[in-house]
Amino acid sequence: MRSCEKLQLNMKKIVALSLIILLSSEGYSQTCKTYTPLDGAFETPEMVYKLDLSGQGLKELPMEISKFVNLYSLLLDDNKLTALPESLVGLKLINHLDVKNNQLTAFPESIRTMQGLTMISASYNKFKQIPEWFGELSKLVSLFMGDNELKSLPVSFGNLSKLHSAYLSNNQISEWPALIVNLSELKALKLVANRLRVLPENIGDLENIESFDINQNELTRIPDSFVKFTKLKKLYISFNKLTEFPEFVCEMTKLERVICY
Numbered sequence: 001m002r003s004c005e006k007l008q009l010n011m012k013k014i015v016a017l018s019l020i021i022l023l024s025s026e027g028y029s030q031t032c033k034t035y036t037p038l039d040g041a042f043e044t045p046e047m048v049y050k051l052d053l054s055g056q057g058l059k060e061l062p063m064e065i066s067k068f069v070n071l072y073s074l075l076l077d078d079n080k081l082t083a084l085p086e087s088l089v090g091l092k093l094i095n096h097l098d099v100k101n102n103q104l105t106a107f108p109e110s111i112r113t114m115q116g117l118t119m120i121s122a123s124y125n126k127f128k129q130i131p132e133w134f135g136e137l138s139k140l141v142s143l144f145m146g147d148n149e150l151k152s153l154p155v156s157f158g159n160l161s162k163l164h165s166a167y168l169s170n171n172q173i174s175e176w177p178a179l180i181v182n183l184s185e186l187k188a189l190k191l192v193a194n195r196l197r198v199l200p201e202n203i204g205d206l207e208n209i210e211s212f213d214i215n216q217n218e219l220t221r222i223p224d225s226f227v228k229f230t231k232l233k234k235l236y237i238s239f240n241k242l243t244e245f246p247e248f249v250c251e252m253t254k255l256e257r258v259i260c261y
Helices: 002-031 038-043 063-067 086-090 109-113 132-136 155-159 178-182 201-205 224-228 247-251
Strands: 050-052 073-075 096-098 119-121 142-144 165-167 188-190 211-213 234-236 257-259
Touching: 063 086, 086 109, 109 132, 132 155, 155 178, 178 201, 201 224, 224 247
Parallel strands: 050 073, 073 096, 096 119, 119 142, 142 165, 165 188, 188 211, 211 234, 234 257
Antiparallel strands: none
């Protein structure tokens, strides 16, 4: 008899535990829900954490987007946006902003308040410059700004101390900001098809670089400090104006791939 009572008690505990797990998982799924239609998102704006408005032909964003105060991921890629509203200033928790493949020409001041940003994807737009305040985005880890109209990088770019990867190909960058060598955490740098003629002699200070792609520029020589890239695995230096192959490359023991022709 007692065995049956114990069995029933254990069964009740199992049922109660299962109910707790079920409720917890439902709460988690609600938290992680990605909202795609704006109408549904406005019903409970405080519950919107991820908003995906990709590929909806949007020409502008509604001012009411500022109501999503808990938003941490905003996907606006593949639209027809020509500007981002200043109302984004209230979205201070965002860590992932995707605006690639639009018609944007500038970052609004409101992006400056997104101090939690770790990733910005803004390739395939018409950005002509990166604002000087960009260096204040101290948590930025990945930056994708290829296929724009950038001619230079701001001095403050060197303040992005946590930046791991920067993809800036197919722009018009002709000058290398000296302070970029301060990016001690940088692991991947892609500057294909720009207008760089010279690299700074102290570029070797980027000691954590693993992949460096500077194909299709106007470089005539590679600084000797490249030999300090002790972690470099991939080096792409084709289609430049090099008069000779840098011999020190042979001393770089970690290199797995070198493309130079």
